[in-house]
Amino acid sequence: MQTTTLSFANLHNHGELFANMLRARRELFIVHNKWNLPEAMGMEYDQYDTPASRWVVVHDELGRVLAGNRLTPTTTRCGIYSYMIRDAQRGLLETIPANLLYEEAPQADHIWESSRLFVAHDVPASQRRAVHARLILELGHAARSLGATHCLTLLAATWPRWCDRVGVKMKGMGPVIETDGAHQVVAMDFTQSLH
Numbered sequence: 001m002q003t004t005t006l007s008f009a010n011l012h013n014h015g016e017l018f019a020n021m022l023r024a025r026r027e028l029f030i031v032h033n034k035w036n037l038p039e040a041m042g043m044e045y046d047q048y049d050t051p052a053s054r055w056v057v058v059h060d061e062l063g064r065v066l067a068g069n070r071l072t073p074t075t076t077r078c079g080i081y082s083y084m085i086r087d088a089q090r091g092l093l094e095t096i097p098a099n100l101l102y103e104e105a106p107q108a109d110h111i112w113e114s115s116r117l118f119v120a121h122d123v124p125a126s127q128r129r130a131v132h133a134r135l136i137l138e139l140g141h142a143a144r145s146l147g148a149t150h151c152l153t154l155l156a157a158t159w160p161r162w163c164d165r166v167g168v169k170m171k172g173m174g175p176v177i178e179t180d181g182a183h184q185v186v187a188m189d190f191t192q193s194l195h
Contacts, residue, residue, distance in 0.1 A: 003138040008051040021057045024065035024120050032121045052076040056142050058135050067135040069117040074107045083113040101174040114153040136166040140190045149191045157182035
């Protein structure tokens, strides 16, 4: 199992890995979960897949994607969009309720958003926990290398049952909302693992 953090600056060094990650996202989110999302050439994408973002990918030596995640700075702008959680709060996204945070969505250099976090649906149950833990570990490394101490993410409301297993302190930042199941915005705190 390998991990790679992709950016527009290094995509050319990793062959098909970025496209394979977008294909894996399509397979899970569009085909398996039946979400109505943009797709092209067998890949899922959205307005947040820009040069400002980074993508953490867990994969095997052949480039088969096991898990992935997108990191976006909370300070970014692209047209009317900033980052998914903030844009949902501003009423720009139809599929996520605007009342997802207790306070105004932050915009700070040390806070990034983690979105499109997934473990491929065909990863065997016996390997899912290890793949997920590896993804979160690399997510922390990538976030810290970008100057982030915290990441906001929208997770299944079951996150308190597993957050200790991945070794990241997490805190709910809003109410549990209904969006294809019960979800909650969570802040992941990477300050304790900065050393």
